[in-house]
Amino acid sequence: MKHGGDGLVFGGGGPDQSVTRAVVLPFRKSVEISVKSLKVRFFRNLITALSLALAVSFVTFVFVTTDTAQGLFESGKPALLDMLRHAGYDVSPGVTAVGGGPKERWIVALSLLVCAVGIVNAQLMAVTERFREIGTMKCLGALDQFILRLFLLEAAMQGVAGSFLGAIFGGLAAVLTGLIRYGSAAATHLSWSAAGLSVLEATGIGLALSLAGVLYPAIVAARMRPVEAMRVEE
Amino acid sequence: MSETHTIVRVSGVTRTFRMGKVEVQALKGVDLKIKQGEYLSIMGPSGSGKSTLFNMIGGLDKPTTGKVFIDEVDIAQLDAFELAWLRNRKIGYIFQTFNLIQVMTALENITLPMIFAGMPNDEAVEKGLKLLELVGLGKRHNHKPQELSGGQQQRVAVARSLANDPAIILADEPTGNLDLTTGEEIIALMQELSEKRGVTIITATHDYKMLSASDRVVWIEDGRIKKIESRDQLNITIGGIDAH
Numbered sequence: 074m075k076h077g078g079d080g081l082v083f084g085g086g087g088p089d090q091s092v093t094r095a096v097v098l099p100f101r102k103s104v105e106i107s108v109k110s111l112k113v114r115f116f117r118n119l120i121t122a123l124s125l126a127l128a129v130s131f132v133t134f135v136f137v138t139t140d141t142a143q144g145l146f147e148s149g150k151p152a153l154l155d156m157l158r159h160a161g162y163d164v165s166p167g168v169t170a171v172g173g174g175p176k177e178r179w180i181v182a183l184s185l186l187v188c189a190v191g192i193v194n195a196q197l198m199a200v201t202e203r204f205r206e207i208g209t210m211k212c213l214g215a216l217d218q219f220i221l222r223l224f225l226l227e228a229a230m231q232g233v234a235g236s237f238l239g240a241i242f243g244g245l246a247a248v249l250t251g252l253i254r255y256g257s258a259a260a261t262h263l264s265w266s267a268a269g270l271s272v273l274e275a276t277g278i279g280l281a282l283s284l285a286g287v288l289y290p291a292i293v294a295a296r297m298r299p300v301e302a303m304r305v306e307e
Numbered sequence: 308m309s310e311t312h313t314i315v316r317v318s319g320v321t322r323t324f325r326m327g328k329v330e331v332q333a334l335k336g337v338d339l340k341i342k343q344g345e346y347l348s349i350m351g352p353s354g355s356g357k358s359t360l361f362n363m364i365g366g367l368d369k370p371t372t373g374k375v376f377i378d379e380v381d382i383a384q385l386d387a388f389e390l391a392w393l394r395n396r397k398i399g400y401i402f403q404t405f406n407l408i409q410v411m412t413a414l415e416n417i418t419l420p421m422i423f424a425g426m427p428n429d430e431a432v433e434k435g436l437k438l439l440e441l442v443g444l445g446k447r448h449n450h451k452p453q454e455l456s457g458g459q460q461q462r463v464a465v466a467r468s469l470a471n472d473p474a475i476i477l478a479d480e481p482t483g484n485l486d487l488t489t490g491e492e493i494i495a496l497m498q499e500l501s502e503k504r505g506v507t508i509i510t511a512t513h514d515y516k517m518l519s520a521s522d523r524v525v526w527i528e529d530g531r532i533k534k535i536e537s538r539d540q541l542n543i544t545i546g547g548i549d550a551h
């Protein structure tokens with residue numbers, strides 16, 4: 074093993090000293106650490122992911138319900154249009170697409186907002202709890218960006234998992250509701266690519282929400298001086 | 308290797324904490340030179356400013372006025388990357404509260420600084436196991452901190468501080484949370500490191516056990532250095548303490 078104290082701390086610098094002075098955290102290792110942290114706090118992360126899943130499933134439900142109505146509308150069959158009119162959609166001549174009104178859009182936006190606030194709150198708590206861990210990592214040579222990356226990775230994994238499950242659930246619920254309301258025509262006329270796109274879109278919204286929620290707490294944590302972080306009592 | 312090489316130089320350092328309207332001056336002008344390979348203890352009562360000085364030397368906090376030089380480089384001049392590099396490669400930290408990362412095993416705690424230093428995983432694991440062996444915990448590499456006793460956790464922390472063969476080890480009350488014998492074992496371990504590897508060891512403590520291992524003792528009181536004693540002067544003082 075190499076002798077520790079024989080060299081100067083900064084001395085003996087060759088021309089490529091800046092290269093040897095880099096600190097690194099390989100991506101694979103970041104993922105490994107993030108997965109570990111997620112696993113250790115499994116229950117808490119599950120709850121955060123579930124609240125996200127709930128919001129995303131609601132959004133997907135709204136999207137896919139609209140997709141179903143649009144499918145029926147595009148079939149052009151009078152009987153189906155009648156059903157749509159009964160269900161409250163505007164199918165008068167000249168309308169090219171059916172969709173939720175502004176009220177529906179408001180509800181969607183509001184539900185996302187509520188969810189975002191919940192996530193920021195949960196992440197603030199989770200990050201505060203880990204100040205000491207963060208301070209320790211910085212003492213070991215971690216850069217601010219390592220800390221940020223770990224938190225973003227965790228939030229991304231949590232976000233994708235929660236959102237995707239929520240989106241699938243919400244999509245299925247919408248299709249089932251459509252079948253009950255309009256019979257088998259709902260499924261046969263539904264454009265599956267449109268529905269798939271809705272699921273992906275909702276998953277994307279969920280992921281963005283999860284990342285946005287962790288960003289502020291993570292930046293605050295990453296910027297802390299090691300001493301400040303370590304002073305926090307556990 | 309020149310015996311007189313100064314590795315740490317503290318020059319006129321003060322540190323003021325502001326809490327609301329009250330200002331607390333934790334350090335009131337400290338000057339100190341630490342030689343390479345030295346085992347230096349910083350002694351003083353609680354609240355005298357030991358930890359504050361420790362944080363200054365370790366680049367974990369910045370002085371209000373004054374400068375800290377490591378190898379004659381003013382660490383206030385370092386950018387974030389160089390500072391991280393310094394913490395990673397050149398200084399090993401040991402804390403009173405061990406500060407192991409709870410979600411990682413003993414081995415992972417030790418390999419983390421090596422990963423940051425860019426060492427390939429296999430190599431880091433191999434070296435980590437050797438270091439655990441060195442501190443007498445070879446069989447416990449797969450244990451999480453909660454599954455280890457305080458003394459064992461501190462051993463892991465000592466092993467971690469050695470990960471990148473630092474030139475300086477900073478230990479803030481490393482025995483503060485340990486019982487008498489365990490504390491003595493940790494001290495013996497650090498003394499051995501200082502002698503065999505030539506690592507500069509700086510410890511803050513109010514544990515008189517630490518004194519016999521030290522080359523020099525800095526007595527600090529109310530944010531100022533009261534006196535500095537070398538080992539031979541010390542024996543007299545310790546004799547006095549042992550008497551009661």
Ligand SMILES: Nc1ncnc2c1ncn2[C@@H]1O[C@H](COP(=O)(O)OP(=O)(O)OP(=O)(O)O)[C@@H](O)[C@H]1O
Nearest residue numbers: 324326331333352353354355356357358359360513
């Ligand atoms: N972050 C801080 N904010 C406010 N005051 C602080 C802070 N850190 C230290 N102090 C004050 O500075 C003084 C010195 O504290 P320090 O922690 O350095 O003492 P110490 O010698 O390490 O004591 P101990 O032996 O109890 O660890 C104390 O009066 C303390 O209250």
Ligand SMILES: [Mg+2]
Nearest residue numbers: 357358359479
């Ligand atoms: Mg202290």
